[in-house]
Amino acid sequence: MSVTIKDIARLAGVSHTTVSRALNDSPLINEKTKDRIRAIAEEMDYTPNFSAKSLVLDRSYNLGLFFTTLSKGTSAGFFYDAIRGVNSVIQDRYQLIVKGIDDYTSFHSITRKSFDGIIVVSQSDEDQPLIDHAADKGIPLVVLNRPVDTVGVLNVLSDEEQGAFQATSYLIRQGHRNMALIEGRVGFKSAQNRKEGFERALAHHGITLKPSHRFPGLYDLESGYKAMQQFLMLEDRPTAVFCCNDEMALGAMKAISEAGLQVPGDISVIGFDDTVFAAYVTPALTTVRRPIEQISKEGAIRLLGNIENKQYATEQVLLKTELIVRESVHPLQLTGEEG
Amino acid sequence: MSVTIKDIARLAGVSHTTVSRALNDSPLINEKTKDRIRAIAEEMDYTPNFSAKSLVLDRSYNLGLFFTTLSKGTSAGFFYDAIRGVNSVIQDRYQLIVKGIDDYTSFHSITRKSFDGIIVVSQSDEDQPLIDHAADKGIPLVVLNRPVDTVGVLNVLSDEEQGAFQATSYLIRQGHRNMALIEGRVGFKSAQNRKEGFERALAHHGITLKPSHRFPGLYDLESGYKAMQQFLMLEDRPTAVFCCNDEMALGAMKAISEAGLQVPGDISVIGFDDTVFAAYVTPALTTVRRPIEQISKEGAIRLLGNIENKQYATEQVLLKTELIVRESVHPLQLTGEEG
DNA sequence: CTGAAAGCGCTAACAG
DNA sequence: CTGTTAGCGCTTTCAG
Numbered sequence: 001m002s003v004t005i006k007d008i009a010r011l012a013g014v015s016h017t018t019v020s021r022a023l024n025d026s027p028l029i030n031e032k033t034k035d036r037i038r039a040i041a042e043e044m045d046y047t048p049n050f051s052a053k054s055l056v057l058d059r060s061y062n063l064g065l066f067f068t069t070l071s072k073g074t075s076a077g078f079f080y081d082a083i084r085g086v087n088s089v090i091q092d093r094y095q096l097i098v099k100g101i102d103d104y105t106s107f108h109s110i111t112r113k114s115f116d117g118i119i120v121v122s123q124s125d126e127d128q129p130l131i132d133h134a135a136d137k138g139i140p141l142v143v144l145n146r147p148v149d150t151v152g153v154l155n156v157l158s159d160e161e162q163g164a165f166q167a168t169s170y171l172i173r174q175g176h177r178n179m180a181l182i183e184g185r186v187g188f189k190s191a192q193n194r195k196e197g198f199e200r201a202l203a204h205h206g207i208t209l210k211p212s213h214r215f216p217g218l219y220d221l222e223s224g225y226k227a228m229q230q231f232l233m234l235e236d237r238p239t240a241v242f243c244c245n246d247e248m249a250l251g252a253m254k255a256i257s258e259a260g261l262q263v264p265g266d267i268s269v270i271g272f273d274d275t276v277f278a279a280y281v282t283p284a285l286t287t288v289r290r291p292i293e294q295i296s297k298e299g300a301i302r303l304l305g306n307i308e309n310k311q312y313a314t315e316q317v318l319l320k321t322e323l324i325v326r327e328s329v330h331p332l333q334l335t336g337e338e339g
Numbered sequence: 340m341s342v343t344i345k346d347i348a349r350l351a352g353v354s355h356t357t358v359s360r361a362l363n364d365s366p367l368i369n370e371k372t373k374d375r376i377r378a379i380a381e382e383m384d385y386t387p388n389f390s391a392k393s394l395v396l397d398r399s400y401n402l403g404l405f406f407t408t409l410s411k412g413t414s415a416g417f418f419y420d421a422i423r424g425v426n427s428v429i430q431d432r433y434q435l436i437v438k439g440i441d442d443y444t445s446f447h448s449i450t451r452k453s454f455d456g457i458i459v460v461s462q463s464d465e466d467q468p469l470i471d472h473a474a475d476k477g478i479p480l481v482v483l484n485r486p487v488d489t490v491g492v493l494n495v496l497s498d499e500e501q502g503a504f505q506a507t508s509y510l511i512r513q514g515h516r517n518m519a520l521i522e523g524r525v526g527f528k529s530a531q532n533r534k535e536g537f538e539r540a541l542a543h544h545g546i547t548l549k550p551s552h553r554f555p556g557l558y559d560l561e562s563g564y565k566a567m568q569q570f571l572m573l574e575d576r577p578t579a580v581f582c583c584n585d586e587m588a589l590g591a592m593k594a595i596s597e598a599g600l601q602v603p604g605d606i607s608v609i610g611f612d613d614t615v616f617a618a619y620v621t622p623a624l625t626t627v628r629r630p631i632e633q634i635s636k637e638g639a640i641r642l643l644g645n646i647e648n649k650q651y652a653t654e655q656v657l658l659k660t661e662l663i664v665r666e667s668v669h670p671l672q673l674t675g676e677e678g
Numbered sequence: 679c680t681g682a683a684a685g686c687g688c689t690a691a692c693a694g
Numbered sequence: 695c696t697g698t699t700a701g702c703g704c705t706t707t708c709a710g
Contacts, residue, residue: 015698016697021689056690070423084409092442095434096436097435113388221619276559282596343703359703360680388704391705392704394703
């Protein structure tokens, strides 16, 4: 069996309490004694039993990182950035447990005992039951990526409506009037926000969008491809397409080039997210950058603070998005005011 | 505080021992009693305290999923597929703890108490100390993606050398003789395997590669781009480039198109991994498919079996790769035998 | 079939 | 500054 504090106590000729205190650097213990005990612990290759600690301290040392789904509709880059961001913050102090919310049949096992805190990377309103459950159980909680107004829940996200508004305004400034929209996954908040930003920019310029010029996507390459195929069959083919993420934009570009047309010569394409590959496709994709890694870092930092200070202040942090202009948008006709 | 078996015992008018047994479906307990206790537990919204269980049962209910690194050199798609594969297998029975091996300063905390089993998605020989440590501690272990011969360690991977050999042979059958190689990250086993497969195919056909026609990459888009820029400056520019992953292939394609040349008209490009975007770039990328998700599923299944049966058989599973022919390779000159 | 008692490894009063 | 004692919530002998 493995070494316990009792073993150390025996060797050091002290009580196991003293060992416990020494190893936790308690001010109650003489420095000399501490050093001696630490040396013995080191030598015996002692590792604390976290189950025992957890039991008595009522802390699990677990942090949950929950995604809406692991199996569909989450893009790999998004997933990777989120985990990286959180991981870079928690370091050694916690174990990072990754879960898909849709894997749960019951939230019963999610308690304050099993998670010291939870980070929900939320893409859909359907995550709300989980969020409510966790808030209900009093688990420190931060929700990323989607606005929530649950009391006591920290919230970090980027202003995607604004990002979409900017991107669309840019399209308009480049002279485009006949535009199309490839929407995100139904039920995903990001899909709605981006659509709304797009629509607000249009309304702002008195442009209307025909029903034929919008298409619901799934946030994956294929749905962008298919949506674009639809648009290409239209009589009044759009001169610019706003895609609710980069994957769909890439799919759309594929459809355009297969039809023998050019991006951006014939049709301009704009994406969202600034995925790693955006700069490397040809033409390089003009898109909206969303600071996922920063969001998840901020979220993790706040969560840790929350766990440790036990203060449950509601707070929403809104990070800026940024339009990254590259090559996939072509000016259609200059309108006097420079773009 | 939360409900414990003692609370249930009090309400049911039995001892907490009986409750424990009932909830664990022990054959020692009368079915009627079980039902009654289960009903009460349900009603009180009882959740077992896993720290307490862990302490006495000496199991953590944690499964570690270790990557060589979370911060660099791991591609998002690879990461995502691996987590998905494992997650789909473990279901509710374990918590999945994701770690980057390079985040550890000491493996001290990795014990049989803290992990019931470990899956190492290994990309580098540098992971060996961790693998040895875990094997040493007697933690059930499966290593994915890289061959190891540590005793008692399960091993699931794909035959990448063979995949690279096939891909290169295909290039040769298409008439290419003047080829170039963009290598993977130094120290990554996959980089070495792919390079060796490439070289074996060349040797097999008596083709030699000039030092100028190989370039070390980092598995990311940028390094593929830069490598290709080097090749483009060569006097005897290659007619085909073998890239050790799809990201670098995309970077290379970017460099080619920026130079005013065509893929595959002027230069053929072949990748590795069959990333999601491979089919959607233009031209669609010819590449080698590697069944990451299947590998991680197989690995997880074997690990669970191993944990539960306590049998530590060394076993290596080698899964096939598959050449996916798309559009990025152009026949240079037919050689009689069809390609 | 059920219960009493002990103990997993650790921390935290309470004494001294 | 150190030790004694109790107990976290659970499972597991050992008796009955």
